[in-house]
């Protein structure tokens with residue numbers, strides 16, 4: 041069972057951070073899908089790697105880093121995480137909701153963020169446009185799959201603040 045912290049003044053910063061992290065997921069998911077579809081199109085159509093592809097990658101990287109930063113701060117200030125940690129690994133590892141937000145979501149997403157960043161660097165370093173598209177496709181695609189697999193879909197609202 042997740043700890044309910046709503047309506048506590050001291051939790052205001054947490055609530056804002058969670059709200060931004062929650063809503064920014066949509067911008068992130070759209071940016072990731074857009075960059076992936078562009079690289080798939082580029083690869084299949086043998087198209088050049090254009091300025092628009094670079095812009096799509098830059099937006100994705102900016103959103104990825106923002107999500108990482110917000111997520112890292114959230115981990116330290118979230119009453120849900122802190123409450124789970126206080127109960128000890130023996131308790132939170134046996135509770136799938138707690139395990140997800142304390143361990144699986146943060147760890148998987150840090151790995152996914154690293155994959156997306158590596159993909160951007162490798163794509164930038166490639167000489168041929170086909171290789172640029174290919175590397176973006178593989179790394180962004182893997183990153184997105186990992187992130188989608190560990191979003192707390194079941195316990196968090198799709199549109200926080202509107203429920």
Ligand code: HEM
Nearest residue numbers: 062065107108111112114115118120141146149150196200
């Ligand atoms: C692009 C990557 C990420 C996406 C798409 C994402 C998405 C989400 C979503 C949708 C929630 C639920 C929000 C809500 O309840 O309304 C959430 C919660 C959370 N995220 Fe992320 N996240 C990402 C990266 C990270 C990272 C890298 C960390 C930590 C290192 C992190 C830490 C957390 C924590 C601790 C919570 C739970 C806060 C709570 O329930 O009190 N997230 N995230």
